[in-house]
Amino acid sequence: MHKLIALSAVLLSALCQADAALDYGGDIETTDWSVSGSVFECRFEQTLAGYGKAVFYHEAGEDVTFQLETLKNLMSYSQARVSILPPPWQPSARSEDLGVARIIKDTPNLRLDATRTNQFLHALLEGKWPAISHKTYYDQNRFVKVHLSAVSFPQFYQDYLDCVRQLLPVNYRQVARSKVLFASGEEQIDAADIKILDRIIFYIKNDPRIFAVYLDGHSDSVGRRYDNRQTSKVRVEDVERYFIKQGIDPEIVTTRFHGDRYPVASNKTAAGRAENRRVTIRIEQREDMPIPDNLLFKPKTRTQTTASGD
Template sequence: MRIIVYTALMLWAINSHGLTFQASVEETEWRLSPSIFECEFVQPIPNYGEAVFYHEAGEDLMFHLKTKKNLMGQGEAALHIEPPIWGPSRFALDLGLVAIHQSSVPLKVDPGRANHMMQALMKGMQPTFTRKARYDENEPIRVSLSAANFNSFYKDYLGCVAGLLPVNFRQVAKSKVLFKGGGDYLDAESKKKLDLIILYVKADPKVKALYIDGHSDSSGRRYNNRRLSESRALKVSDYMVKKGIDPGMLTTRYHGERYPVASNKTRAGRELNRRVTIRLEKEDEDMEVEF
């Protein structure tokens, strides 16, 4: 039944006219907001809002629409790739359905289809969303991206993507390194993870503090475990300082076996408890203390 409904909706979307929002060739513009943290590639859509390709550091490409007043009815919009008016002999291609929400960002498109949309624009095709109107079920609303001038700005977008950091704040804000065996040795995998954190901290002036907490499993005496957790925390902080992190940003603590994250009764659990956690804190941003 869903396949029948979906097929009917796609045919209605492709063949309907309704109220269309799209920049003309003369009006079409692309705006790139580049940084090492994100690339935002935007096409203003007259009388509607903005079509936004968004590529964050460490993530894949996403797409969303922005509008001050959403005219699409809640439900699912049909997403299809249409030929431009000067190339009507080319076939339309459907990319499925996209959920519509009543907000200033009424729809978001996943990375796979967002990349497909961008490839279509490179070929001169027009990604188009169609959904019945919010206030009139018989009136389709169409929002279509113009491919005009796209390739002229695409190179600038690629340059922005090439300059992105390999990670974003969410990916490094709460991290941990594990210590195999019973020692305090930082292996190559741990150093690679720490290097990414260090790279991000150096690039983002909003990071104001790093909290480094050492832990152990419950094997052995508590006193020895506490000293071992201290040694592990100091190995991490010393590594970061040697790599250029300001020691004044670091708060180093050690807790022994007091805060296990897994059972110490199993080998796998003990391996998870032998750890150092690293938490980053930004200006004007309160984060939960996590050991």
């Protein structure tokens, strides 16, 4: 009997702590959604007044991820609870536990995998409220909860979908460092190589921040060093010709050939030699260059309105 009373006291204490948690997020009067982006990324976010932003971040070529960006993080740098709550007007409905995610010191302070991010979006479409809750870093007995309000979500979700539809199929990180491989004695690019190169060329043509393309030819160590150097030269020049033929400005293309000087694998095995017979492609981007206005996303919902219409 005494153990049952003690357990009840512990559960009651935990419930009281959860109820007493500092709660950040919108309500029916103050929910604040916005959508912004470009052909490179979309940000679908809700302001958490006094705490930061809850962001659905969708980069070109990737799945969407949920991010928590705080003005000043209050949560302990450890595993926080992830859940989906019923809206306040359905207090008897059940919550859904989605496990835990780590709070970190970098920005964003929390990032969810694509699966749980899409569960968040689905919940908001159903009118539910996704939430992150955790103890504070300064007091183990104090708790913080942030929640996303579903108020006005469907309206802004359509803007988010419009933004996603105009994203490029690939992002800079996916093409910044690439390579094409050659069979022994092969000097010309083939259909598989062209597929890789076309992806890179497409990105270069659609990102005005790209200012340089570096092509480096390599060979394995079979044969004379001079012959290997000439082979790597022929290979890289074939790739260069294809870039220029497809409309890439030759002024931004730099070619180099190295023969067998820089292996990336052992030349003692067939698999290693296959890795060494390559042309690498590196593109460089001006990160400080503003994205041109014509590449920015312009949502139909330009000004945020609250549920009350203010």
